[in-house]
Amino acid sequence: MTEMTALDTLVPGPLSLAGHRLGTPQQAGALTMVPISGPDRPGYVPPRTGLKLSRVTGYGRLELRNGAADGVAIVPLHIGYVQDAAQNHALCRSAFLAPGQKLLFEDACCVQQTQGGYLTGRDQWFFVLPGELRARALELRGVHGYAKLWADIAELNQRCGLPRRGHLEQILSRQRPVLTQFQSRLEPQPGQVGALFLIDGRFAGLEICPGPRYFAEMWPALACFAYGVAAWRAEPAPAPAAPYSAATLAELRGALDRDRAARLTGIAARLAAAALDEAADVQEEERYLDLRLSTVTGPHLAGQVVTDGGHAVYASLFAR
Amino acid sequence: MDTPTLLAHLQTHDTPLTLPRGGTLRWDDADVHRAAHAAGPEHYALLALAPGALPWQRARVLLQTLAASQAGLDDATRDTLARLARVLTLALPPAHVITVLLALRRLRANHKHTTRAVLRFVLEHPDADALIAARRPALLDCFEHALGKTAARGCARRIDDGDTGSDYLRRRLLRFLAVPAAAPARVQALYAAAAPAPTATGAAGAGAARPLPDEPALTLDTARRQPPTVTATNRGDIAATLVHLYRGGPAEDLYAALGRYVDDAARAFPRFAGTVALVLDASASMRGYGEREWAVLSQAAALRMLLSRVCDRLEVVEVGGDERAPRGATDLATGVLDALAAAPDLVAVVSDGYENRFPGDLARVTATLPRAGVTTPVVFCHALFTAADDLALRRPDPSLPQRGFWHQDDFTALLPWMFAHCPAGRPWLRTALHARLDALDRQAADLTTALAA
Numbered sequence: 001m002t003e004m005t006a007l008d009t010l011v012p013g014p015l016s017l018a019g020h021r022l023g024t025p026q027q028a029g030a031l032t033m034v035p036i037s038g039p040d041r042p043g044y045v046p047p048r049t050g051l052k053l054s055r056v057t058g059y060g061r062l063e064l065r066n067g068a069a070d071g072v073a074i075v076p077l078h079i080g081y082v083q084d085a086a087q088n089h090a091l092c093r094s095a096f097l098a099p100g101q102k103l104l105f106e107d108a109c110c111v112q113q114t115q116g117g118y119l120t121g122r123d124q125w126f127f128v129l130p131g132e133l134r135a136r137a138l139e140l141r142g143v144h145g146y147a148k149l150w151a152d153i154a155e156l157n158q159r160c161g162l163p164r165r166g167h168l169e170q171i172l173s174r175q176r177p178v179l180t181q182f183q184s185r186l187e188p189q190p191g192q193v194g195a196l197f198l199i200d201g202r203f204a205g206l207e208i209c210p211g212p213r214y215f216a217e218m219w220p221a222l223a224c225f226a227y228g229v230a231a232w233r234a235e236p237a238p239a240p241a242a243p244y245s246a247a248t249l250a251e252l253r254g255a256l257d258r259d260r261a262a263r264l265t266g267i268a269a270r271l272a273a274a275a276l277d278e279a280a281d282v283q284e285e286e287r288y289l290d291l292r293l294s295t296v297t298g299p300h301l302a303g304q305v306v307t308d309g310g311h312a313v314y315a316s317l318f319a320r
Numbered sequence: 321m322d323t324p325t326l327l328a329h330l331q332t333h334d335t336p337l338t339l340p341r342g343g344t345l346r347w348d349d350a351d352v353h354r355a356a357h358a359a360g361p362e363h364y365a366l367l368a369l370a371p372g373a374l375p376w377q378r379a380r381v382l383l384q385t386l387a388a389s390q391a392g393l394d395d396a397t398r399d400t401l402a403r404l405a406r407v408l409t410l411a412l413p414p415a416h417v418i419t420v421l422l423a424l425r426r427l428r429a430n431h432k433h434t435t436r437a438v439l440r441f442v443l444e445h446p447d448a449d450a451l452i453a454a455r456r457p458a459l460l461d462c463f464e465h466a467l468g469k470t471a472a473r474g475c476a477r478r479i480d481d482g483d484t485g486s487d488y489l490r491r492r493l494l495r496f497l498a499v500p501a502a503a504p505a506r507v508q509a510l511y512a513a514a515a516p517a518p519t520a521t522g523a524a525g526a527g528a529a530r531p532l533p534d535e536p537a538l539t540l541d542t543a544r545r546q547p548p549t550v551t552a553t554n555r556g557d558i559a560a561t562l563v564h565l566y567r568g569g570p571a572e573d574l575y576a577a578l579g580r581y582v583d584d585a586a587r588a589f590p591r592f593a594g595t596v597a598l599v600l601d602a603s604a605s606m607r608g609y610g611e612r613e614w615a616v617l618s619q620a621a622a623l624r625m626l627l628s629r630v631c632d633r634l635e636v637v638e639v640g641g642d643e644r645a646p647r648g649a650t651d652l653a654t655g656v657l658d659a660l661a662a663a664p665d666l667v668a669v670v671s672d673g674y675e676n677r678f679p680g681d682l683a684r685v686t687a688t689l690p691r692a693g694v695t696t697p698v699v700f701c702h703a704l705f706t707a708a709d710d711l712a713l714r715r716p717d718p719s720l721p722q723r724g725f726w727h728q729d730d731f732t733a734l735l736p737w738m739f740a741h742c743p744a745g746r747p748w749l750r751t752a753l754h755a756r757l758d759a760l761d762r763q764a765a766d767l768t769t770a771l772a773a
Contacts, residue, residue, distance in 0.1 A: 026649050026676040029713070181713055184605035185674045187640070190647050241683030241719065243691055252692045253657050256685060263678060 016310050020194065020208065025267050028185030031231035032201070032267060033223070036194035036208065041313060044210035045073040045099075048126070048217040053081050054102055056118040060146025062089045062108040066097035072288055073097040074210065076218060077304045077316040078129040078137055078226070082172060086117040090129050090149070090168075093141035093295075094304045094316070096288035109137065110146040111153060113166030127172055128221040130229035131204055132156050135302050135320040138295065160233060171229055182228040183220045192216075194315070196271065197227045200234050203274035203301075208315035226318075274319075275300055323367070323740040323749070324721060326356050330373040330381075331733075337379060337419050345423045353384040361388065362397045363746075365404050366753035369760070371541055371733040378540070379416040382408040386420070386437050387429040400757070402433060407760045409441040410767065411538040414451055417441055418458055425465035436496045438466035443506045444499055446767050447533045452509045454532040460510045467492060476511045479504045499772045538763055544729060550706045552615035556728020557581040558622035563614045566644070578625075585622075585728065586629035589735055590751040594666070594744030595633040597659035598624060601671035601703070603640030603650040612705055617646055619726060620670045620703045626731055627668075635662040639671075650674055652716060653681035660689075660696060665744040667698040673714030683717040697741040701725060701734065 023035035045051060045068040054063040062081075066073040075097065080090025089108045097103050111129075129137055136152045150166025158164040160171060172179070188195075193215050194208035204227055209215035244255035280298030282305075287293070292307050296317060303317035321329075329352060338346040347353075356364040367373065368381035385405055390398050409417050421438050442459050445451055452459055464472040471492045483489055484504055493507075494500040553560040561578045565571060606617040621643050628634045639655040641647035652675050659667045675682055686698055700722035702711065707726055715722070721741060725734050736752060739745030 024649070024677065027678050028674070028676050029679070177710060178713075181674075183609070184672070185713065186676055187604035187647075187649050187674070189649070238715075238718070239680065241680065241687040241717070243688040244684060246688050246692050249657065249660060249692050249694060252685065252688050253654075255688075256653060256657070256681065259684075260678065260681070 016307075017208065017312050017315075019311075022196065023189055023192070025264065026186050028182060029231055030200045030234035030236055031182060031186065031223075031227060032198040033186045033227075034196040034198075034267070034271075035189045035192045036196065037189070037191050038193040038208070040191075040193070040211040040213075041308075042211075043071050044214060044313070045071040045097075046214045046217045047073070047076050047079065051075065051097070053126075056087075056089060056108075057104065058118075059087060059110055060089075060108050060144060061104060061106050062091065063102055063104045064095075064097060065102045066099055068099055070099050072099070072291065074291075074293075074306050074314045075103075076128065076221075076314075078134050079221070080111060080127050080129060080168075082125060082127060082169060088112040088169060088172075089146075090127075090137065092137045092143075093285070094293055094306070094314070096286055096291060096293060096306075098288065107140070107142050107144055108146070109140065109149040111149060111166070111168035113147070113150050113153075126221055127224075128218075128226035130156065130168075130171065131199075131226055131318050132159075132230060133168075134226070134318050138302055138304070141295075156229075160229075172225060175229075175232065176224075178232055179224045179228045180220070182223040182231065186223055188216065188219055195222070197222075198267065198270065199227065199230045201266075201270050203271060203276065203319050204230065205303075205318040206276070206301075206315060207317075208305075208312050210313050276317075321352060321356055321359075323363075323746065324737070326352070326364070327367060327370055327373075327737060327740055330367060330370065330377040332374070334374045334376060336376050337383065337416075337423060339419060339422055339426060345426050347380065347383070347423070349380070353380050357384050357388055361385070361390075361393065362400050363750065365401055366750065366757065368404070368408060369540065369753050369756045370736055373540075375412055375416055378408055379412055379420050382412065382417070383420045383423055386424055386431075386434045387427050389431060390433055398433070400754075402436065403761045403764075404757060405433070405437045406440060406764055407538060407757065409437060410445065410764050411536050411540045411760065413534050413536055414445070414447065415532055415534065418451075418455055418462070421462040421465075422458060425461060430465070430468075435466045438462050439493070439496045440498065442466075442510070443503045444497060444768065444771060446537045446771060448502075448506055449509065450530065450533050452506060453530045456510060456512075463507075463510055473511075476507050479507050480511070498768050502771055537767055538760060540760070544727075546707075550726070552612060552618070555615065555619055555726060556622065558585060558625065558728055559615075559618040562618040562621050566614045566618065582622075582625045582629060585626050585731065588732070589626075589630045590748055590755065592631045592739060592745070592748045594631065594742065594748075595635065595662065595664040596627055596631045596738075597635040597637065597662045597664035597667045598627060599637045599639060599652060599655035599659050599667065599669040599671070600624060600643070601640060601650055601652065601655075601669075602638045602642050602646040603674070604647050605650070605672055605674045606640070606703065607646040608705075615705055616672055616703045616726075617643065619728070622728060623670060623701065623725065623731065623734070626735075630735065633664075635659065635664060649677040651677040651681070653685040656682065656685055656698060660694060664696060666738065666742040667696055668701055668738055669698065669720070670701045670703055671716070672703045673700075673711060673716055675716035679716065683719065686717055686720060697721075699723070699738055699741050701738070 020036050020038035025032050025034045050068040051073045052065045052067045054065045056062050075095040077094045082088045088111050090111050091105050091108050140148050153166045153168050154164045157170050162170045191212050196206050197204040246252035246255045278298050280296050283295045285293045295304050301317050302320045306314035365385050368378045442463050475493045547554045552563045558581045561574050565574045637655045637658045700720040702724040704724045704726040723737050739748045
């Protein structure tokens, strides 16, 4: 894997990731990130600098705008916004926004049960729903009802040892000092367009973006929130350092290299065992020119992908 | 006890010396100080001047130095210890010094160097009048202990009779002092009648006890002023200039200023006659993001620049990317192995502590070094954004000696701490602390001159 491995054999058949390659894994606590390099596709608006929250017209109704003069915006799957004194919202699906276009998501979900007030365009800090909520949120795409995710949020809070309430900010805001450290504990590579995430050695998600800039703008939301929450819950206790069996510096270097090679082999084996290439249902949801937005539902993973002539431009697939 | 351990003790063990009325001196770490003194009185005593040593630890060094015999020490060492005692009596809060002097009395320490230090504090401290007014009985006890009760009272009687320079007075008292002319009035004040009780209106008489001055006459560690908000550019001149360079500021002006700032900073340190191998974390997290972008890396780069001026040889192993283009993952374990290949006197790892290829590898490698026959010390210099950083997830090898830094001012304590870990650092430490003693001694002499005037 240190020599970069092709990725297209690891994912469901309809999704071609030809040209994308895996890099050397990094690890932070329970979270392993395998960098993915790939093509930098022009014509796509990055989510932080290009995609803007316009307003919330009512609970569960959130409007986004593609503020760029050119380039299509692919709305990241399960993006959400947090603002003080406003009811935080998240989206259940991805979408396309042409340049200058606004789109009202009437199937958005409120993630802060008892907070009043509408989000406005003043603050564009966004997150991605924690992995534990993503499968349910995806199921609820197209369903109107701002309270539809509260029960799942409450259950997640309880699993985190927090009060059982439909308030996602109990995790996102109160645990922010710990969660945001994942942004630094793992370090994106130059040219990185995606990542495979494992938590506790098990596949947790695959993220592919149209280019390095798009991925860089997604990185905090993915590392800290989409995958960081589960990793925070699984943070292992520090283990004592066991010395290698080495009598010289050269032997020590050799022992370290062998140990690392074994760990990389283990990660590759766990990815192979994740059965990501199992047959999955692929349902087209939207089109924009040659782009197709589809929902993928497999036995062990789900998510949405954007393809252009069969090649993956964007993917957000997570374990279910 | 090795120097780093003793230094850490002096900088962290913060309990006071106490003298319960009628009881014995409470000195919880006396064994540590006695052993360190026995191993080398001058080296031990000089460490009290190390930046960041705590006042009560400096007081213990003063106590140990004054309580111990100087038999067998050469004149140069005795001179150093005398100057150090003088500096400490002026640089510690007066209450601490009085506790030390009373402890010496309790320990019945009455060497000549003890007598000199006690008398110069009681009679020649810049605030001696105020100290006597505030703690007259205690200082009288110290005075009588230093001279012996009979001699002390004999001197006082003669001074009361107008004697200012008799042979008796010279031999018993004045020969210990730098400014003999100031002594008579203060001896008289020590033996003045006790203050009358407060009047019915609550007003104290003219001789009533007054508050003890609590400010030292000399400043050992300049108080740090923490900015209300720490930014990328208020962490010292070198780092601020580097941040502007990294941001693409006018290179010519900035480089010229950078050279001056590094020269100024390096001037404060002696040359280190050895090799330091610096494992410099230049990964993506060191660059940071948002308002903190470049803050941590710039200070790490400032340390590198300073060490390049101070050390005879500096080998730098960059991990991840490089200083101007930090990127990628953090492999500190390989960095340390590469650094050891340079056969340095010291390996210093400079990192924010986020090790991700793979976490735990640095700890395993350093745990193996002794088995691999490597005795080179490895220290971890924690690159921080502020002193309040949460390091719970940022200690890649808790077994390594580690110290944080976020501001250029931290280098004052960081360098002695680093060099103290290697044998080549011992002469560096001695030179640095002697230079500090010389500077403080000059300030003490100025105070004495002012007293004479």
